[in-house]
Amino acid sequence: MIWVLLAILSAILLGIYDLLKKYSLRDNAVIPILFIATLTNAIIFLPVIIYGTFGTHSNNSIFNFGHLTWHDHLLFFIKSIIVGSSWTFAYFAVKHLPLTIVSPIRSSGPLWTISGAILIFSEHLNGLQWIGVIITVLFYYLFSLSGLKEGISFRSNKWVLYMTLATIIGSASALFDKYLIMHYNRLVIQGWYYIYMAPLMLAFLLIIWVPHRDKFTSFKWRYTIPFIGICLTLGDFAYFWSLSHPDALVAIVSTIRRGSVVVSFSLGAYLFKEKNIRMKAIILVGILIGIGIILLGGK
Numbered sequence: 001m002i003w004v005l006l007a008i009l010s011a012i013l014l015g016i017y018d019l020l021k022k023y024s025l026r027d028n029a030v031i032p033i034l035f036i037a038t039l040t041n042a043i044i045f046l047p048v049i050i051y052g053t054f055g056t057h058s059n060n061s062i063f064n065f066g067h068l069t070w071h072d073h074l075l076f077f078i079k080s081i082i083v084g085s086s087w088t089f090a091y092f093a094v095k096h097l098p099l100t101i102v103s104p105i106r107s108s109g110p111l112w113t114i115s116g117a118i119l120i121f122s123e124h125l126n127g128l129q130w131i132g133v134i135i136t137v138l139f140y141y142l143f144s145l146s147g148l149k150e151g152i153s154f155r156s157n158k159w160v161l162y163m164t165l166a167t168i169i170g171s172a173s174a175l176f177d178k179y180l181i182m183h184y185n186r187l188v189i190q191g192w193y194y195i196y197m198a199p200l201m202l203a204f205l206l207i208i209w210v211p212h213r214d215k216f217t218s219f220k221w222r223y224t225i226p227f228i229g230i231c232l233t234l235g236d237f238a239y240f241w242s243l244s245h246p247d248a249l250v251a252i253v254s255t256i257r258r259g260s261v262v263v264s265f266s267l268g269a270y271l272f273k274e275k276n277i278r279m280k281a282i283i284l285v286g287i288l289i290g291i292g293i294i295l296l297g298g299k
Helices: 002-025 030-054 070-096 099-106 109-121 127-148 158-183 186-215 225-244 250-258 260-271 277-297
Strands: none
Touching: 002 030, 002 070, 002 099, 002 225, 002 250, 002 260, 030 070, 030 186, 030 225, 070 099, 070 158, 070 186, 099 158, 099 260, 099 277, 109 158, 127 277, 158 186, 158 225, 186 225, 225 250, 250 260, 260 277
8 A cells, every 4th residue: 555655654754854853953053953944845845836836737737736815825824833833842852852752752642632632622532542541641651750760850841841742733733734635735735834934933043043042052054954854855745645645544644654753762762872772662662552552442
């Protein structure tokens, strides 16, 4: 099944994306790196947007963007705000936390999506899903105890809070994606939210970082910085392509995509020589099992 292979490719690319972020952010300024990565995404997709908007294409062409209204652009702009918020929290968290702490927190995305569905849409969990929730929460508690061994309190550490907020906002973005992919060409979604992200991050850079840069970590150029954007662009492209396939199951795509944490956890543990790897690996597997049961119960 091509959509499964695309989801796997997306997961691998997103795992590498996390590694590139971690390397680039070590002892470096967050906001300039976030802007450069975002600008890279926009530059890659700008020719696609121009070609799709002004070129002549057949009705079934992937480059046939159709006529977009102000309402359509507003939705893409909202998508860019949601993603930009998630990325900002995530970049600061990745800089200050080990990847082996970040990865299990990020793996909890589907749990937050389920919670949002209960609170917003008054949905109810079945017995199997409640088992999955209990398993996930149990391993999260064990994970918090593991973090204490490294001096990271899940109650008071603001970077843990940042990563949790990034994950929750990312889950909201995934719910929004389900709506957008039903109404728009996947290239339109990816291209325009990248385009709108660039000026948003530029404003963030000029208003927050530039006037107060002496109070922040100084910026150092690293060759990996533009590859953050390139890797994310390719990972998102594979994700939207998989999601747009008529036979694709959103729950399966989301679960496979969440497998990116296995890539970032494994390589991060090896490359950055992080601590308590065996215990964290067991906990990560437990969290993923819990998430898998939740998704299985939703079928």
